[in-house]
Amino acid sequence: MEASLRSGEVVRLARGRYALPNADDARAAAHALRGVLCLTSAALHWGWAVKQPPERPQVAVPRRRVVAPERARHVEPATARPRSGRRRRRRHHPRPHARGLPAPPLVRRRAGRRGLRAARGVLPGRLRALVRDARGPHALHMRQVAVRASPDAANPFESVLRAIALTVRGLTVRPQVSLRVPAPGGGTTFLGRADLVDERLGIVLEADSFAWHGDRAALRSDARRYNAFAAHGWLVLRFTWEDVMFEQERVRTTLTAARRTRTRALRRAPREPAVRVA
Incomplete structure (x- = not known):
């Protein structure tokens, strides 16, 4: 490993965390924090079109994880609540954090996150099933998005x-x-x-x-x-x-x-x- 680091074939992101020099910046940031991409960063990772890319990579870390200030300056950290009683394979996915996705101010004030484009490769029925059992803040808004999402939307x-x-x-x-x-x-x-x-x-x-x-x-x-x-x-x-x-x-x-x-x-x-x- 040390030889690969000296030759530049591998770069060190954090203690015990490495990546290739041409690795995607957002994925590298998530890997360095032992987290996963979430929200708009996760959507971009899967090739979905978004209204506006985030200024910094959005990374979800476990709820009790403390992110050092010098690392937090380079990302937008969020907390992830793991499902009790089971372990989940780490995947960059926007669904667990869909409740936090930004919406146009007017829409957020008047009608929730509605009328958004269906995610590429996700049928409306599948999208509704993903948020059907959602609980907590903005769960209703998540279901409103799923009901109104359309695969016909252009952009x-x-x-x-x-x-x-x-x-x-x-x-x-x-x-x-x-x-x-x-x-x-x-x-x-x-x-x-x-x-x-x-x-x-x-x-x-x-x-x-x-x-x-x-x-x-x-x-x-x-x-x-x-x-x-x-x-x-x-x-x-x-x-x-x-x-x-x-x-x-x-x-x-x-x-x-x-x-x-x-x-x-x-x-x-x-x-x-x-x-x-x-």
Whole structure:
């Protein structure tokens, strides 16, 4: 071991704890503390998309473990409560700490952690089963997340927008809905796929990211799609990443106004939607 340390093939993380030089920083931090990755760090470890990566690795250690201050500066330590009467294999997993996952401030204040994207590779039924027996603080919020999680969600940006929409009473949106209109000769014509749709009110919410909509071809495609939605009676609302992440009250105010406008319109002139939703 000493020869490997001198040659740089292995690095010492802590007393009795070693890793390869190219080891992932977060996993190395957990290994040094004899802990496991948790919360957002665990989600990143398994390749899940997240709203925002943590500034420092999030590491769970046993409840009575004391983390030295010089080590705590480099991680976000959390405590893990082991199940009584059994030993668990050490795995980097977000589920035991899902109750501590951050939520958008507006969502946390009004409606809990709702509308989040289903974890990649985890079916909604499996997700609900994982949190069904949860107890303690925020257990109800964990179950609300599981009920509303959808494998159809495209990315965290869209999911945060859906979480905000779920705090607006009377607004119910579904992710990634294909909109079609009856064709003159029979059948249907595909208008496009919308990020979030309230079918009853005829509202489309679009999460517009410059990363995906930043060139001329994307701009042309989006303009044609939005025009097609609007021409067939859909109210199209577009939201930027900055507003969804940092100006959530502004987004909610806009959604509330749109819901009121469409609700009044439906009361005055109820009609069948002109567009078929697939």
